Amino acid sequence: MTFINYATREINCKIVYYGPGLGGKTTNLQYIYNKTAPDSKGKMISLATEADRTLFFDFLPLDLGSIRGFTTRFHLYTVPGQVFYDASRKLILKGVDGVVFVADSQEERMEANVESIRNLEENLEEHGFELRSMPYALQFNKRDLPNVVPVDEMYRTLNYKREPTFEAVATTGVGVFDTLKAVAKLVLVELRKK
Amino acid sequence: MPAAELVLYQEEFQRLDSALKKLRQDSNARAIFLIDRTGQQIAAAGEVEQFDTTSLASLTAGNVAATDGLAKLIGEREFSVLFHEGKRDHIHISIVAKRAILLVIFDERSSLGLVRLRVKRANQEMDQIFEEMQKKGEKTIGPVQPSSPFAEITDEDIDALFSE
Numbered sequence: 001m002t003f004i005n006y007a008t009r010e011i012n013c014k015i016v017y018y019g020p021g022l023g024g025k026t027t028n029l030q031y032i033y034n035k036t037a038p039d040s041k042g043k044m045i046s047l048a049t050e051a052d053r054t055l056f057f058d059f060l061p062l063d064l065g066s067i068r069g070f071t072t073r074f075h076l077y078t079v080p081g082q083v084f085y086d087a088s089r090k091l092i093l094k095g096v097d098g099v100v101f102v103a104d105s106q107e108e109r110m111e112a113n114v115e116s117i118r119n120l121e122e123n124l125e126e127h128g129f130e131l132r133s134m135p136y137a138l139q140f141n142k143r144d145l146p147n148v149v150p151v152d153e154m155y156r157t158l159n160y161k162r163e164p165t166f167e168a169v170a171t172t173g174v175g176v177f178d179t180l181k182a183v184a185k186l187v188l189v190e191l192r193k194k
Numbered sequence: 195m196p197a198a199e200l201v202l203y204q205e206e207f208q209r210l211d212s213a214l215k216k217l218r219q220d221s222n223a224r225a226i227f228l229i230d231r232t233g234q235q236i237a238a239a240g241e242v243e244q245f246d247t248t249s250l251a252s253l254t255a256g257n258v259a260a261t262d263g264l265a266k267l268i269g270e271r272e273f274s275v276l277f278h279e280g281k282r283d284h285i286h287i288s289i290v291a292k293r294a295i296l297l298v299i300f301d302e303r304s305s306l307g308l309v310r311l312r313v314k315r316a317n318q319e320m321d322q323i324f325e326e327m328q329k330k331g332e333k334t335i336g337p338v339q340p341s342s343p344f345a346e347i348t349d350e351d352i353d354a355l356f357s358e
Contacts, residue, residue, distance in 0.1 A: 003200045003234045004344075007207030011344075012234045042248040047256070056256060059233075061248045064355045067347060072355065075233060075252065091259040095232030181356045188355075192347045 001095035002191055010071045013187050014095055015180075018120050019102035020112035021053070021081035024141040027170040028102060029060050029076055032180060035173065036062060054080040057092050064184065074184060081116070090123045098135035098187040099124075100179055102170070103158055105140045105148040113158055131160060135186030138165040139179045144172075200230060200293075206327050207237065213319050214239035221312035222304035224283065227297040228290070228320075229254050236294060245299075254287060254297050277306065286310070290317055291324035 003012040017025040026046065033044045042061035049055050058078040063071060079089040101120065103113045121131045140154050149157075151167060159165055164182040168175030210228060218226045218239045225240035227247065233255035235247055257276065265272050276287040286298040286309045296317070298309050 001200060001230075001232055003202070003230055003232070003236075005202045005207070005236075007202060007204045014232055014234075043246055045249055045253065056260070059249070059252045059256075061252070067351050067355060068344070087263055088260070091256070091263055094259060095230075184355075185352050188347060188352050191344050194344070 002097055002187075002194075004070075008071075009069055010073055011067075011191070012073045012075060013097040013184075013191075014075045014077065015098045015100065015183055015187065016092055016096045017076065017078040017100045017102055018089075018116065019081055019141075020104055020109060020116040021083070023081055023102045023104040023109070023113075023116075024168075024170040025078040025081060025102045026054055026058050028100070028139075028141075028168075028176050028179070029058050029078055031170055031173045031176045032062070032076065033060055035177075040064070053082065054078055055085075056080065056088050067188070072188070074187075076180075083115075086119065086123075089119070090126060093123050093127055093129075096124075096127075096129070096134075097190070098137075098183045099131070100137050100139060100183050101158075102139050102141050102168075103154065105142045105154065106145055107147050107149050110149055110154075110157065117158060117160065135183055135190050136160070136163045137179050137183040137186070138163050139168045139175060140165065141168045141170050141175075143167045143174070144169045200234075201331055202236065202327070203330070206323055206330075209323050210237045210320065211239070213316055213323065217298075217312055217316040220316075221298060221300065221309045223298045223300040223309065224303075225299045227251065227254070227299075229295045229297060231255055231258065231293055231295060240299075250297070254295055258287065258289070258295050275310075286313065288313055288317065291321045294320070294324065296320070 017028055019025050040063040045059040047056035060076040062074045062076060064074060077092050079092045124131050138159060155165060166175040166179045170176055214226050214228060214237055223240060225242055227238045228236040229251045230236055233252040235251040261273050261276055274289050278285040283299055283301050288296050290296050300309055
């Protein structure tokens with residue numbers, strides 16, 4: 001749910017990074033955090049287990065600058081990817097404006113990718129949203145690993161509605177900002193339509 | 195159904211702002227925040243600059259969402275009040291008008307009883323403001339009014355955000 005505050009002249013939007021466990025959602029946010037100027041970001045919060053697995057969510061507030069005199073602020077969240085945290089995942093999708101799906105390119109994770117997209121679809125529906133009409137970008141992460149599935153095959157299996165799709169290596173930042181920009185643009189375009 | 199877009203105009207913002215200021219005074223609290231259920235701060239009063247307000251808003255919303263999940267699991271509709279007791283500072287969280295969260299941070303200059311009492315009173319006023327906001331929102335739902343700056347956002351405007 002976009003929050004437009006005319007009193008403080010701010011637009012706040014919520015973007016959620018979704019995907020299977022250990023796919024690199026948190027790494028995406030960490031890279032964005034590390035590469036953003038201190039005055040345009042807030043503190044990054046990670047609610048993680050002792051083994052550094054996301055337990056509830058990661059959160060990163062980001063100022064993108066102003067548009068028509070309104071400060072645009074994006075709140076980036078990740079969900080916990082592990083299957084058994086489904087209740088938490090549902091909660092985080094509340095009020096979402098745009099979704100990034102971080103797919104793990106490794107062959108052995110393809111089934112988990114497919115399962116996670118299905119889960120995303122179901123959980124969005126519970127909030128009354130449809131993935132088909134939601135601002136959405138797809139990322140094929142971990143392209144630097146040796147056992148990756150070819151891009152065109154991944155595209156055929158995972159691309160849902162011809163959404164913008166990016167190859168990425170989140171640990172070094174390849175594709176990270178491209179993915180964020182794509183989804184942020186879609187969210188703003190959606191705002192224009194409303 | 196997804197919640198409607200929340201649009202806050204100057205008039206309602208000022209009314210909420212003065213309601214929060216009054217509540218802070220009446221309850222002797224350190225700071226008070228009004229937060230949307232998705233974790234966006236709507237208004238605040240008191241020693242606001244002492245806190246990382248964005249993080250506070252996001253974690254509070256997460257906390258309320260998790261507690262809501264717990265309530266449903268045991269067959270409750272919601273837990274309308276949460277209280278966290280610290281050594282020095284305490285946090286009182288309550289739901290306003292079903293869609294917003296009121297967070298009160300207080301220390302030994304106040305007490306849980308006083309906060310509860312004052313929050314209850316302030317809730318009634320804020321319920322009313324939110325109701326009016328909703329009505330106003332319903333009137334403007336559909337295509338954004340011509341006066342809205344967003345209907346005219348161009349691709350160049352959007353690209354300019356990412357020019358660096």
